[in-house]
Amino acid sequence: MHEPSFHRGQCCLLVLLLSLSLITAACTQATTVNYQEKSDKPTQEEMIIPEQETSDPLQVLAPFTGLAAQEQAIQQRPIAVMVNNYKAARPQSGLSYADVLIEVLAEGGISRLVAIYQSQNQYAGSIGPVRSIRPYLIELGESYKAVLVHAGGSPDGYRILQQQHKPYLDEISNAGSYFWRDKSRRAPHNLYTSLTRLEQGIAKKKYKLTEAIPVMSFSVEGMSEHTALAYTTEAASKITIALLKNSELVEYQYDANRGNYIRYVAGKQHVDKENQEALRAVNVLAVEAKHQVLDKAGRLSVDVVTGGKAIWFRNGRAAFGNWVRQAGGPIQFQVEGKVIPLHPGITHIMIVPSLEAKESHVKWSE
Incomplete structure (x- = not known):
């Protein structure tokens, strides 16, 4: 026997009302991060997925x-190489x-x-040109x-390395045999x-050879969400960064086909000399830090x-928050007091004197 159509209509109405109430409650609980003055750029609300443990x-x-x-590849201690970025040093290796x-x-x-090498330690090619440390x-x-790997350093830098017994390889003072000069290029x-x-x-x-390595926070695709935090983003397919007004412009252009940003310097793709491929990053973090001239x-x-304001660019969009270093570890992105997992992949961190709109160190567009 079929139910009367009147009762079926009542059931559908109840389901619809229940769905609307749940959506309203969820929207009421969402948190929007306000980083700067409202702009005319298109925005959208997304959800941050906290770090998950892998199920495998x-x-x-x-x-x-x-x-x-x-596992063997990630047990090795990281190596941080100070790389020359003067125009005569490009393309670097x-x-x-x-x-x-x-x-x-x-x-x-x-x-x-500062190039951090850790998981891709199978790379057997050249790295450099290497320069001094601060x-x-x-x-x-x-x-x-x-x-720490470098060639020379400031007086204060050497004082810290030697008095605090830091682990370092310096071409000038203690490790010259582990470096070489390329005769096709001019010193330094x-x-x-x-x-x-x-x-x-x-x-x-x-x-x-091994160390208690700090683990950065990354989202894991396909894992269930919990304690998600809502945040506002803007379209950012092209990023322009000027560390100083008279410095060469750095650009990142989003490649939707590969889901990462291509890096440019002075209007040209920033290429790795060893493989002739442009540098790419899944995450680009622009972070604000106080700069002071010493001498x-x-x-x-x-x-x-100390930490400060930060903009996280990924997937062709910009999110706004702060950067923090927990227990002296790496720079990470934070919203509403919570460290936010980055997307898995290579990260580029750009340290600028200011993220205030009037300073214009960092700009972006669709």
Whole structure:
């Protein structure tokens, strides 16, 4: 026997009302992050998926990329190489094999790159050109528990390395045999090394081969959500970053086909000399840090400890929050006091003096 159509209509109405009430409750609980003045750029609300444990006990995730890796490959201690970013040093070698690439000012509007190598330690090619170190570069490298690799340094940098007995390989003072000069380039833009030689140097110096490596927070695709946090994003397919007004512009353009950003410098793709491929990043973090000029040589102090405003670019969109270093670990992105998992893949961190709109260090568009 069929039910009367009147009762079926009542059931449908009740289901509809119940669904609307649940949607209304969910929207009421969502939190929107307000980072700056409202703009005319298209926005949308998304959900942040907290870090998840992998359900596959045999799968090992690399600590600085969140990508699947061999357990043996991720037990090795990280290596942080100070790489020359002057225009005469480009294209550099080996940057596309770094798990994390950090760019920060050195002197005279010229930046330094800190390349963190950990999970891709099968790379056997050249790395460089290698350049000098500064106290804040030491701080950045040590945040990954890395052995520091450089050629020279500021007086304050050497003082920290020697008095605090840091693990470092310096071409000038203690590890010259683990570097070489490329005669096809002019000094000082021609000093190179490799992971194989650096591993030999680490063993020779009797530095720890393994370390309690800090694990960055990454989302795991396909895992269930819980304690999700709502946040507002803007379209950001093209990013323009000026570390200083007189510095070369860095651009990131989103490649929707591959789900990552292609890096450009001075209007050209930033290419790795070893494989002739453009540098790419799944996550681009623009972080604000206090910069102070210390002397007539233009040496800087950069506060890479305290934290501050941050913009996270991924999937062609920008999210707004803050950066934080928990227990002295790597820079991570935070919203409403919660560390937010990055997307698995390579991360580029751009350290700028300000993220205020009037300073215009960082711009983006659809």
